Amino acid sequence: MAAETKREQVGATIRAFLPADAAAVTEILKGSPEASQWTEWGLKELLGWRGVLALVNEGDRKVTGFVIGRQVAGEAEILNLAVIVAQRRKGEGGALLMAAFYEKHGFSKTGRRAGYYHDPDEAAIVMDSKVAG
Numbered sequence: 001m002a003a004e005t006k007r008e009q010v011g012a013t014i015r016a017f018l019p020a021d022a023a024a025v026t027e028i029l030k031g032s033p034e035a036s037q038w039t040e041w042g043l044k045e046l047l048g049w050r051g052v053l054a055l056v057n058e059g060d061r062k063v064t065g066f067v068i069g070r071q072v073a074g075e076a077e078i079l080n081l082a083v084i085v086a087q088r089r090k091g092e093g094g095a096l097l098m099a100a101f102y103e104k105h106g107f108s109k110t111g112r113r114a115g116y117y118h119d120p121d122e123a124a125i126v127m128d129s130k131v132a133g
Contacts, residue, residue, distance in 0.1 A: 025063060043068075067081045
């Protein structure tokens with residue numbers, strides 16, 4: 001799940017989430033009540049965890065979206081994802097997912113975990129993908 005190189009998009013770049021990006025991501029979260037609300041300190045701490053993949057989308061030298069996922073024991077999950085309101089519905093979230101995971105990118109639904117998310121209380125969808133080795 002490494003993302004060492006930058007991926008170019010029209011007017012934007014997907015790159016590794018750096019500790020210096022935590023303040024901008026915290027601001028994105030303030031405008032994204034549907035996302036998990038993490039503190040700037042918590043985001044920086046998470047970046048040091050084993051198996052974590054964290055990416056940001058940057059346009060005009062400004063972080064406009066992010067995705068954080070992790071891989072543990074052969075499973076991968078998205079922990080958080082948000083895009084600034086002005087950039088929603090323009091493919092930015094999909095580009096972040098393409099750089100990381102998901103259904104429209106070859107994953108299929110294999111289960112459901114009731115009560116996984118809180119505020120609002122929602123189930124998590126478990127997804128699987130067959131990866132050729």
